[in-house]
Amino acid sequence: MIAVTDAIVLSDDEIKERFIRAPGPGGQNVNKVESAVQLRFDAANSPALSAAVLRRLTSLAGSRMTRKGVIVLTANRFRSQERNRHDALARLIELIRQAAVEPKRRRPTRPTAGSRQRRLDAKRQRSGLKKGRGKADPFD
Secondary structure, three states: OEEOOOOOEEOHHHEEEEEEOOOOOOOOHHHHOOOEEEEEEEOOOOOOOOHHHHHHHHHHHHHHEOOOOEEEEEEOOOOOHHHHHHHHHHHHHHHHHHHHOOOOOOOOOOOOHHHHHHHHHHHHHHHHHHHOOOOOOOOO
16 A cells, blocks of 8 residues: 555555666666666546546646556666666655645735836836937937
């Protein structure tokens, strides 16, 4: 069981890991060992996620989520398979935690009369400054 938040707990069998060969540094080791991890999580069919969390997760995941609702994360930052596994899982947990936070509703507000007046005064002052930049009249 993987505790993401107090309300969201993922089952271990919901997460599939596949090991692939990693690009980058590592010398000959990189050609022999499959140290990169491709983590898959079927968010669309997960019973732990509510519809609202899934909707926010879809927008947060972006191109990391397939059309079928599977999140695919590839971790190859480290040379060891174990560290890459922990990295991929930590990134998935952080992504779900961000999606679990409900955004605050924006309350529409109006500018105060004083702020509107100050804005218009500043515009008038700037306009006058720019008008004074014109060519000088030769007859003055």
